[in-house]
Amino acid sequence: MSETLTDPRSLEVALGSRSYPIHIGPGLLGDPGRLTPYLAGQQVMIVTNETVAPLYLERCRAGLPAGLEVRELVLPDGEATKSLASVERIWDALLEAGFNRRCTLIALGGGVIGDMVGFAAACYQRGVAFIQVPTTLLAQVDSSVGGKTGVNHPLGKNMIGAFWQPRAVLVDTDTLATLPPRELSAGLAEVIKYGLIRDAEFLAWLEESMPALRALETPSLTRAIERSCALKAEIVAEDETEQGVRALLNLGHTFGHAIEAHQGYGIWLHGEAVGAGMLMAAELSARLGWLSAEQVARTRAIIEAAALPLTAPADMSAEDFLVRMRLDKKNINSRLRLILLRELGEACVHDATPPELLGDLLASFPR
Ligand code: NAD
C-alpha cells in the first residue's frame, strides 16, 4: 500500500440531503477548524461525561474556531445516564443558555453520550444540528454512524428514540489510548462482525491484524475503523430505517441480548455478549450445513484473538436463552428470526431454523 494510513481518511454516509462525512485519523480532535464546516451557527454545546471530560474536553474545545458561544455540559458516566432525565438536563441547559434552532450539539464520548445527545438534538426545537465525536471503539465503528439515537426506559433498553443523522462524525484514533482493554475488545466484536457479515477479505485482514489492533497501532486502527464505517455506511444507505438489510448488523446480537438481559445489563459488556453470540451463530450455521468446521474454527480463533468470551454464562440454560430470544424485536408473528452465516463474509436472515437444532446448539454450547 503506497498511501500512509496515518493521514486522516474520510468517507461519506450517502443519504441524499442528509449525507455526512466520517473523518478518521490520529490527532483530529484538537485540529483547528476541523469541525467548522459542520457548525450550524455560532452557538455550540459540547456534551460529555465525567470520565471523558478530564481527558478530552479541553482538546475538543481547542479545535473550535474563536468567537463562538461555547457551552459545556458534563453528565455522570454509565448506561444509567442514558435516560430521559439526562436528556431533560441537556434541554434545560440549552434553554437556559438561550440556544436557538441554529445551535450545534457536540457528542464527545462513547455510545451512551452519542445516543443521548443525538436524541436531545433530534427533539430540541424540532431538530438541531449535532456532531458525533466518538471516543470508544464501539462508538467509532458502530453507534456514531447511522442515525439511531435514543435513551433507555425503565421497562426496556433503547425504547425511546428517533432516527436523526449527525452533520459529521469525527473519529480521533488517539482517544483509544486511554480506553480500558475490555472496552477495546468489546468494540473489536463489532469490527469482526462487519467482516463476518459482509467482507471476507476484511475478515482475513483482521485475522492477521488483531495483535496490531490490540496494541493500538494507528495505521491498523485507522484501516479497521474506516472499513467498518464504510460497511455500516453502505448498509445504512441501503436501508436507513431497518426494513431489510440493516438487520444483518445484528449478527450475534439475538444470542448476545439474551445473555445481557439474563445477567442484568452491565455484567458482560455488550461486545462481549456479541462475541460469544457470533460464535453461537457460526456454530448454528454449521449445523445447518452452511459453514464448514474449519470456518467455525476460524470464527472462534478471531473472537479469541480479540480477547472476547467463547462460552456462554455458566448459569444460563438453553431454556433461559429461548425465553429471551423469543422476545427479540426482529421476530415476526412469533417466528424466531436469526442472523446466520451462509459463508464467512455473507450473512442472511433466517426464520426457519428447526427448533431441535437450535435447542441442541444452546444445550451443547460450552459454559
Ligand atoms: P459507553 O459510552 O458507556 O463507554 C464505555 C466506557 O468508556 C464509559 O465508562 C466511558 O465513560 C468510557 N470512555 C469513553 N471514551 C473513553 C476514552 N477515550 N478513554 C477512557 N474511557 C472512555 O459505552 P459504548 O460501548 O461506547 O456505547 C454503548 C452504548 O451505545 C449503549 O448504550 C448502546 O445501546 C449504544 N449503541 C448504539 C448504537 C446505535 O446505532 N445508535 C449501536 C451500538 C450501541
Ligand code: MG
Ligand atoms: Mg451491537
